[in-house]
Amino acid sequence: MKSTPEIRLTRRSFVAAGGLLVLAGYLPKGRSSEAEGFRPSAWIEIDPGGDVSFVCDRTDMGQGSPWALARIVAEELEAPWDRVSVAPMPDNPAGWPRSMGTGGSTAVSGSYDLLRKAAASAREMLRLAAAVEWGISPSECVCRDGVVTNRATGARLDYGALTGLAAQLDPPQDPPLKDVSDYRLVGRSFQRADVPPKTLGAQTYAIDVRLPRQLTGLIARSPWPGSVERRAIYDAEAALSLPGVTDVFEIPGDEHRPPGVVVLAGDFWQAQQARAALDVRWVPPDGGEQTGATDRSADFRRRLVTALYEPGSRARSEGNVRETMQEPGLRRVMAQYEVPFLHHATMEPMNCTADVRVNRCEVWAPTQTQTRAQQIAARLTGLPIEAVHIYTPALGGGFGRRLENDYVAEAVLASQYAGQPVKIIWTREDDMQHGYFRPPAISLMRGALDENGELRAWRQHIASPSLLRQMRGMEPEVDTAAVQGAADLPYRVPNLEVSHVEVRSPVNLGFWRSVGHSYNCFFVETFIDELAHAAGRDPFAFRMSLLPEESRMAAVLSRAAQEAGWGRPPGPNSGLGIACTHSFGSLAAQVARVSVERGALRIDRIDCAVDCGLAVDPATLESQISGGILYALTAALHGRIRLDRDGAVERNFDGYRMLLMNDTPDIRVHVVNSGAPIGGIGEVGVPPAAPAVGNAIFAALGKRLRTLPFEVPAAQNVRVEEQL
Structure with a gap:
């Protein structure tokens, strides 16, 4: 000191x-x-x-x-x-x-x-x-x-x-x-005070808040964002005739938040029965029936594919990619990858309790953005901002969904109308249908290798919605969220081009855990694996050849490979796959081991080496990385939101599956303390998981999977080598 x-x-x-x-x-x-x-x-x-x-x-x-x-x-x-x-x-x-x-x-x-x-x-x-x-x-x-x-x-x-x-x-x-070097507390693991109450079921979450005179509200919302004008037709008398129901009224939407019909009652069950009795239909303002494609997912995918042939905006350009690609003697490799809409799927659905009075507004909200929640409540009530109080109970998951405060606005509007405290609760079906979804994306990748297997050129073109433009009203030349993990490619390539073309989404978008890295890492790390295969080189060695020897990325890749036993035969019908990311100030590399037994794919183990500069609490770091990997595997194996005329097709966990305990691999986290400026750990575990597993599947089965979620071929005990 x-x-x-x-x-x-x-x-x-x-x-x-x-x-x-x-x-x-x-x-x-x-x-x-x-x-x-x-x-x-x-x-x-x-x-x-x-x-x-x-x-x-x-x-x-x-x-x-x-x-x-x-x-x-x-x-x-x-x-x-x-x-x-x-x-x-x-x-x-x-x-x-x-x-x-x-x-x-x-x-x-x-x-x-x-x-x-x-x-x-x-x-x-x-x-x-x-x-x-x-x-x-x-x-x-x-x-x-x-x-x-x-x-x-x-x-x-x-x-x-x-x-x-x-x-x-x-x-x-x-x-x-x-x-x-003198630290005695930072860098060690201690028991967290929140673990016992959560383990024993004693933790109080926002959904548990109960105030005197509180009513419970459920909302029948338009299935489309507020920017899509719709009018509600419903039977208010049928709802009001049911026991415990006190009010039925409409609340307006805004550009993103849909309008809705609110039912207030003494408890959740009464409100749920009354909402069903409303029998709400949402129709265009002229009263006609809505028209358009019934399979909006397929329609939107066609728009993304078409956009791949539009120039878009360049996010990074070095050397001369297009001229290099035309040079004789190079082996040119091309592949197309795609990912779907995804839901955040927090275990605690959206909810909020508000108590709006003449000169004071109190809000109990499971929000990630208290400042924004306070501003929204002040604007809706007309109160001075210091008269609005935001209380933050424990959250049952966030993953980026609770950056939005639509549920806060709904509770404030409902309490303001009722003149007493109101808790707005979203059912799981509400939560699925009215989510702020991770954008889908399609990426066209091109690469060129010389006769020695050296990577000479790299070109990536991404078609996806723009989170920053559509949801934040920003006007960036290039949406940085859409090109995360692509424009900052860690590998040294003399001729490099990354571009993005925007396709406007028909539904609300959200910042899903690891944002653009969640799909660009899949695109990049799968394609780099394909290039290694085309060059006839080991995937780990190929990556290392593209990195400075003393770089942090080389260190985490080497650590993950070493811990996973890279280079040793994985056994019959088994394979190892590797992938890495530099995101949110931290670096991570993962090696996945998969096997096929009696016709079923199993992810046996994932080794993850992570460098966040300094691990404040190694146990918490391990938990966060493990949770990120499981979150990513859920999406890689099952995650998909499809759209029809009524919004999201998937409404609950029967259609939007979670990874189960018996499908969970052995996860081993290895900390690399580099002493670099401290980085984040909540999201860095997500991006490499899908490409590591996909690359391991290729190593085991010889089948390259370029679309998420993976549709793993049925048991193949005989290897079928795929030609690029």
Whole structure:
């Protein structure tokens, strides 16, 4: 750590100096009560008993971010871990120092430096307070385990005893930070406080909120986004005649959120029966029946394929791809890949409870974006933004779906109409049909190899909807979300071109876990495997030849291959496949082992090496990577949303299948601590899983699968080598 300036000061002279004292950048606040707590920043509070409370402003969706962030604070503060607790999230996002939102795997990586500095500032203020108390230089004071010790005499002062004096100081501008090599808490795994209640079924989620006089609301929504104008025809009298039903009314939609007919009742069952009795039909404004294709998935796919032959916008261009592709003597390889719409499928469906009053609005929302939720509620109610309070209970999964706040708007509108608290609950069928889906995409890949099997040219053209343009109203020259994992190709290719053409989606789109990386990694890593096969080279060795020897990507690829036993025969009817990603500031490589037994494909094992710079909590990292792999395998083997005239065809888990326990592979996570700037872990485990499995299937069966979800051929005990 950096040295502390030599300053000697007595308690008497410190107090006498009042507001004029300047001490190494610390200014007295004039708060002298030693009984009050010490809050040096918005995130940290130390009470007179020495207990530390960390205020987390990032949503916990099961990923454990609050405890990882609290660990960073405890480490830099030199506080004992058993005296640190996590406080509830702030309920006034507008009054918070930074925007409250959780996504893009930034909860830890985007807070690491900020919280280190905040905790270090608090530590130095406590050190200085002890120095004043003893009349010695701060450099003679040592902070450790929530205690400041006089180096010379061994005298000790608990942090709690110093809160009053420390509260009179301004935080230093540039506090010394601990060296990572001195960490005692960060880098170790501890039991999380949320695990026991979740294991025992005692955790309270947003869907469990219950207020006095609360009504339960269900909504019959238009099956299409609010931009598609529709009129509702329904039987309100039939619904109102049922027991417990209090109201039936319409709420408007907006550009994305569909309009709906709301039923309010005393409980969920009553509301569900009443909604069914409405018998709602959505028709065009002129009253005619809707027309158009009945199989909208097939219709949209035709539009994507057609768009592949349009030029689009270039996301990256190096060398001269088109001229190189025409050079004689090169082996040209071409392949087309595609992925479908996907649903987030959070275990807890969308829900929200709102209580709108004349001068105050309270919202209990399982949201990833508290700041946006507060803004929406303030706009709808007309209240000052500081009169809107957003409470964030535990979330039963997010995966990007809860970045949207359509369910918050619905609850606020319903409570405003009813004049009392209303909980809006989405059934699983509501959740499936009115999701914000991961965009489908088709990619045309071209590559050229020379006579030595060296990759000379690479061209990727992607056709997909634009998340940023369609859902965020942005006008980028190239949608960066659509080309994630493609434009930032990690491999060295002298002639390279990546382009994207937009095809507008008929349904709402959302930021699905790992966003564009979720499909571009499948395109890129499957195609690089095809090129290795065409070159007659080992897929791992081929990738390594395209990377700098000392690169982080080469390190994670080598670690994954080593741990998986790459190069050793996998056994009869078995195969190994490899894939890697650089996403959200982290790198991961996966090796999948698959086998075919009695006609069925089985994913036996996945080894994943991951480098996020520094693993704050290795156990949490392992859980997140494992969860990401399982999430990706569910999509790779089963995930598909199809569309008809009534919206999504899949309505529940019977049609939108999850990976079952008996299908789950042995997952082994290997941490590579490179010391690079800290990256995210919530999403980096997703992208490589599908291509690693697909490449392993090719190694085992000789059949290349280029479409997700995989339609694995029936048992093939005889290898059929596919020709490129």
